[in-house]
Amino acid sequence: MSDHTDVLIIGAGVAGLAAAWRLSTTDLKICLLEARDRIGGRIYTLHPPTLSTAIELGAEFIHGRPPELFEIIGHMGLAVAETGGERWCARNGNLAPCREIERVELDLDQILSRAPGPDAPDISFQQLLDSYFADERFAGARAAAIRYIEGYHAARADRLSVQALVHGERASDLIDGHRSFRLPAGYDAIANYFRTAFNGSVDLRLNTIVKTIEWQAGQVRVTAQNALDATPQVFRARAAIITLPLGVLKAQPESPGAVRFIPEIPEKRAAMSKIEVGQVIRVNLHFRHRWWTSLRSTDDGRWAARIDRMSFLFAREEKLPTWWTQYPAQTPVMIGWHGGRGAEILLAEDCPITDLAIDSLAHAFNVERCLIEDQIEAIYRHDWHADPFARGSYSYIGVGGLSALTELARPVANTLFFAGEATNTEGHEATVHGAVQTGLRAARDLLERLSN
Ligand SMILES: Cc1cc2nc3c(=O)[nH]c(=O)nc-3n(C[C@H](O)[C@H](O)[C@H](O)COP(=O)(O)OP(=O)(O)OC[C@H]3O[C@@H](n4cnc5c(N)ncnc54)[C@H](O)[C@@H]3O)c2cc1C
Structure with missing residues (x-):
């Protein structure tokens, strides 16, 4: 034919x-x-009948207010939800609201302000850190910046181009790139x-x-x-x-x-x-209930009210270190994420990702693994690394x-x-x-x- x-x-x-x-x-x-x-x-969306929101196996966020997408959204009259809420951190068995991302963004601005100009030879993000932020007093900021860069860009810090990062940051600023949105449908x-x-x-x-x-x-x-x-x-x-x-x-x-x-x-x-080609691991855990809102005794109402607003959870000690909810939607869903070198290692070792996800979450919340297992309604995941028609998540510039x-x-x-x-x-x-x-x-x- x-x-x-x-x-x-x-x-x-x-x-x-x-x-x-x-x-x-x-x-x-x-x-x-x-x-x-x-x-x-x-873009790979599932519509489980028992959920009021969609489950995304691929792209989820609209980064900023790009006109190409917002024109379509306006035309279709689609609901858009801005991700807001509170960021939490799990560290040494403690769980509390934190300002991790705001701090990293400030540090990142400072780090990128040392980037070589467009006429100088390009270097990797790791080289930039090693050149200007090697001092011990920057150790925390350095580690946080690498975690952020590798997670967000699915990139290896030792390969990621600083020129490209600067170029991307400028482009993102033009479309309100520090804000992000979702299409609940x-x-x-x-x-x-x-x-x-x-x-x-x-x-x-x-x-x-x-x-x-x-x-x-x-x-x-x-x-x-x-x-x-x-x-x-x-x-x-x-x-x-x-x-x-x-x-x-x-x-x-x-x-x-x-x-x-x-x-x-x-x-x-x-x-x-x-x-x-960057690599990521993404796991969607769909629970029976929003179990994390009722972990503390009911008399601790303030904690319960705050954790209800949890959007992101950073659990840097865990194998799956980044988590988020579908806030502002109050759904019983949590998404686990890892990108860059850490994800490459887990994928290369063919690790049981779902197990790692449950362990990571149990450890971050300091609860028994069985509490989480008992709550699971469904687990949704797509392996983009093994997918012959993708062979990875998304690109980054070397x-x-x-x-x-x-x-x-x-x-x-x-x-x-x-x-x-x-x-x-x-x-x-x-x-x-x-x-x-x-x-x-x-x-x-x-x-x-x-x-x-
Ligand atoms: C897990 C994950 C999370 C992401 N999160 C976000 C996010 O939050 N926000 C965001 O903006 N972006 C995100 N992205 C990136 C975003 O999804 C992509 O940049 C975008 O969807 C790419 O669109 P595309 O048309 O370039 O490529 P694709 O969507 O990959 O389209 C290429 C098409 O080619 C087809 N194809 C491949 N091989 C063949 C073949 N041999 N013959 C015929 N057809 C073939 C594929 O099946 C595919 O349909 C994410 C991606 C992943 C994987």
Whole structure:
């Protein structure tokens, strides 16, 4: 079977969906190829019937007020909840509200103020700390900054580019990036918005695993395999928008999910070698009750009232050190998280993540493990590291890699256009809104080049 079309879009995550949405308003014939049996990619939302909120296995937060997402939210009239509440810390068996993040953010500003200028050689975050904050009196701030950076960026401090961090911080400041929001109804509303908007004008093929992309100026031939019955498929087009995750683009040619370019594009390989694929562990524990609000005797009402407002819990001594609730929603859900080097180690050792999560939580709250086990209604988790169509969580930029984003994003022969979070050159890589921006950019570039 061979299909002819004007534009092939590879990957129906938000980057591919946004590109398809933009192109669907033109006369072009568009075909969107997706390996999974669903759209959304690293947005992966579950809707358990016994919960009033959604469960996110991938992206959860909207970082700041990016117009790309807030326009859609406004258009759909979706409810948005700002994450607020109180941050708590568990340390040496004690649990109390703390100002960990506020302190780290202040320290981080100070640390990044020592970053080399754009014309000086780039260094890693670890090198920056070692150069200017090696003194013993900075030991606490140094450790906290590494924990924060590795957890948030899913990055290794010894590889993460300081230039890229500064670039990202500036971009984030422009969209109120210190605030964060959630869609209680689920992040999948964004993916569904695009799909509904282009429904009927884009040929969406789920369960279509792309294997090779053969290209020459003005012509693309894609071979794929049907995920359900393994039948081979061929698609032809004048141009393609490629939104594959960085982990997939970097995968060894014969590994599951990998895609081969024929001919190879050496500039892309070189660019990719400077951008890293981060790893995270995320576990959603759905309990019968909000057991943590009734741990102390009822006469200690003040404590109970405060812990009811707990949004984040930092338990740095634990294997899963970061936790959050769905505050302001009062749901019986807690999410455990680890990113960067710590997550890489646990994943490499194939550790029993659910067990670690329960142990971490029991230890942080100083309660018996069985109390938590008895409360579990369901555990939801997706292993992004093992997922052949993601091969990691999200990208971060390695030392000297800031310009590699531009190279990765650059169209090839006015025929191949690249999108996806790892091609965001505006400082918004690794985010949903950043991915949407790249899909819109690739569609715009393609329209410009095809009309010339
Ligand atoms: C655990 C986790 C938590 C996150 N938290 C946040 C957050 O809170 N806030 C935030 O803004 N961002 C977050 N992110 C990042 C965010 O999810 C991504 O940046 C964004 O969704 C990426 O969109 P994309 O379209 O670039 O890639 P993807 O969503 O990965 O889309 C690429 C698509 O290509 C498909 N594909 C792959 N291989 C093939 C193939 N061979 N053939 C055909 N199709 C293929 C995939 O199935 C996928 O659908 C998180 C990510 C993870 C994993």
